[in-house]
Every structure is written in structure tokens, then in C-alpha cells.
Amino acid sequence: MTVHLTPSQADAEFYRLVHDLLEARKCPVTFERRSEERIPLWTRYRVAPVLGPTFPRPEGFAEATCLDINRCGFAFLWPTLPDFKEVIAELGTRSEPIYVLAEVIYSQPVYFWECGLVEPSGGSDQGNQISRPTENQGSHGGPQKLFKVGCRFIRRVERGELGL
Numbered sequence: 001m002t003v004h005l006t007p008s009q010a011d012a013e014f015y016r017l018v019h020d021l022l023e024a025r026k027c028p029v030t031f032e033r034r035s036e037e038r039i040p041l042w043t044r045y046r047v048a049p050v051l052g053p054t055f056p057r058p059e060g061f062a063e064a065t066c067l068d069i070n071r072c073g074f075a076f077l078w079p080t081l082p083d084f085k086e087v088i089a090e091l092g093t094r095s096e097p098i099y100v101l102a103e104v105i106y107s108q109p110v111y112f113w114e115c116g117l118v119e120p121s122g123g124s125d126q127g128n129q130i131s132r133p134t135e136n137q138g139s140h141g142g143p144q145k146l147f148k149v150g151c152r153f154i155r156r157v158e159r160g161e162l163g164l
Helices: 007-024
Strands: 039-050 062-069 073-078 086-092 097-112 118-120 144-157
Touching (some): 007 086, 039 073, 073 097
Antiparallel strands (some): 073 144, 086 097, 097 144
């Protein structure tokens, strides 16, 4: 059975989902520059860069490791320096996905180690180290150089806007 929600119901459900995630994962956080507490998430979501005036097609989505989330945005790992200013994220579940448009606020080169450690490659922001095992493994025990991309939520995107 498929449940169809109005746009306002879907928005309320999305914000409830984010709030539930934040409440369930409360933990002490070290120095934080953001106005909202980041909650480590460590899950795989699909994201699609917005590269022009139209939204990406379904084949434009790729899996990315989401590192953290809060009520205002999220951060994920990307294989290259982002050449996009906006991204569509597919959040929620596979059977009931929620699509959101987010603005890229920053990107930071990081090293991703086989053990799951993510650390800045430049060295000055050492307080943001995150450690958690994951299946994304580098080759020969050395780190992968990736980019941590921080985004701010802009709005919910309807499935029809994506051609789904």
C-alpha cells in the first residue's frame, strides 16, 4: 500500500525524521562552529549534483557516505572537488524517499582511512576527526583522498520535479 502525502505533510514528515535522528543520536560534541549541533550519521545516501538550470535525472544520482546531519544541513564524502553549488539528496528510506535541495557551503580535502577515520588533509582543523568502521575501503592500507562537502538545506523537492 502506498501512502500519498500532501507537500506540507511530506515536509512535516521530513522534519520529524530529522528531529527523531537528532534526538536518538544525542552525544557530547567537541568544539563546534555551527549554530546547530551535528549528529554523526554514517550512512549511505544517494546525491546528485545540480549542474545546470534543471534538476538531475534519476541516473545522475550516486551513492555517497553521509557523515553528519542537523536540522539545517548535512555533510558527505565526495570523490572529487565539487564543481557544483547545489545538490539533491535522497533521504529517508528506499521505499519512501524524500528529496531535498541543498546548497554547498564548503568543501574540505580529507583523508579517508580503511579503519573509517576521516581527517582533514590540511591539518589545521584536527578537532573534526570522526572515527567509525565502514565498508568503503582504500587500497593497500593507505588513505583515500576525498572531499568532505558541507551543505545547507534549501527546500524539499517533489518527485515530479525530478521526473520520477
